[in-house]
Amino acid sequence: MNLRVLVIGAGLAGLTAAYKLAGLGVNILVLEKENYAGGRVKSDSCQGLALDSGAQFIGGMYHRTHSLLRETGLNRCLAPIKAAVDVIGDGSRYSLCRHTLARPYPCFDTLTWRKKLAVLKLALFLRSHRNKIDISNLAAGVELDDISFGKWAEDFLCPELVRQYLNPVTASLFFQPAGDISRLVPLTLIRSPHRCKIHSLDGGLGSLPETMAKKVPVLKNTRVLRTTANFTNNTVSVEVSLPNGKKETLSANRVVFAIPPQELLAVLDDPQKSVGSNGLNFLRSSRFVSVSVTGLVIAAPISKGLYGYVFQPGEHGLTSVSFGRGRSYKSGSANTVTIISSGGETPVIAPPGSEQDSHSQYPETDTDLLLSAERFFPGLAQKIIERKDYNWKYAIPCFPPGRVREIVKFQETPRPSKLFAFCGDYLGGPGIEGAVVSGLTAADQIISSIS
């Protein structure tokens, strides 16, 4: 039987699913509304240099992403971001990687003995759970999802420490069990030396989806408007708007939705029937962090590495600044700097009584921010040749306490029909690895539904 599978969305989740299915001989077609493949992994060109306007780095613990890079031959282009991850806050610059268990966190020296003991206790606690924290397998951490790290924070942690880690972006690199202390979880991961290996790709991270899109058929500039399941004859009608502006209806035997929940809710006909009422509630309750990126091309590089800025709460949230591009970094040559700042949370469906956007805002990537960066890298402003600003309203999914459990439930609940599979970072863990892992899972679900 020659089944046709349509994959909606050519982000990393959709491309991974399509890549795997195509490799198994399945007849697939990817539909993408934009004129490029990659979604939130997007490299722009500025002054002839690659500028990552979306995702910035691949972590050492991204096992499935690294496998994909090997399969596509792109592992040869891995460009290590060599310098340590630094955190800048409270007027000082701290190097995270140089901290040991004895001095686990940047402001450790400023703590009282009682607080130091509390922090060490916490570090040991996190260590004992480390084997359950697997960024390639969100479900493995489900137990931790219920543990209130937030309680620990309230009881033991000094406000200075909590403030230093008020960091929605790195927090969402894994998941947020509860409260502020959860923000230490990703940092304990990043902190251990072997996990400090952070990479970019020569030519920008966008070369990963671009390479994958050459190996699977992708129809760009093709927006899906509606998907209607016919449960009687097990087919799906997919209404699309084509690049020439015309509408057409495609027929498929299976559909992989590799689009974020807000898009999914807009195109899925009768979602209650397709995902059930619990599934619908799950999708509607999704929240994302908005992120702004300021890309700068500078006349002379300042330093290699990726730095995390932590501002006072209420100022800008986290801003991370990445300098240089591994191998393409040359002393004295033009270079790029990207400043990433996280804003408020954007709900997919606003709670009753509130306005849709009441919780969301684009963070400001403005002069204030550049001035802050100048405090640590004097002369930055004079070196700027060109600046580009990007805003992502739905940048990174939020993982509040209990969310991992809900995800696992959504994934494991049998659906009325096997016509659909779902993937995206909101189902696999925020970030590239989460998108890739969820794409592989969706491909497996499609295979098991047809065999």
Ligand SMILES: Cc1cc2nc3c(=O)[nH]c(=O)nc-3n(C[C@H](O)[C@H](O)[C@H](O)COP(=O)(O)OP(=O)(O)OC[C@H]3O[C@@H](n4cnc5c(N)ncnc54)[C@H](O)[C@@H]3O)c2cc1C
């Ligand atoms: C500024 C920024 C910085 C980040 N930094 C990092 C980082 O350093 N490391 C990291 O691991 N992750 C990072 N991330 C997160 C990472 O980019 C995402 O987790 C990942 O790319 C999500 O992939 P996805 O396939 O799930 O979704 P997406 O990339 O959003 O893909 C969805 C695709 O579906 C398409 N689509 C939507 N609706 C339709 C429709 N109706 N019809 C057809 N197509 C449709 C979209 O155009 C898009 O191409 C960052 C994200 C942002 C925005």
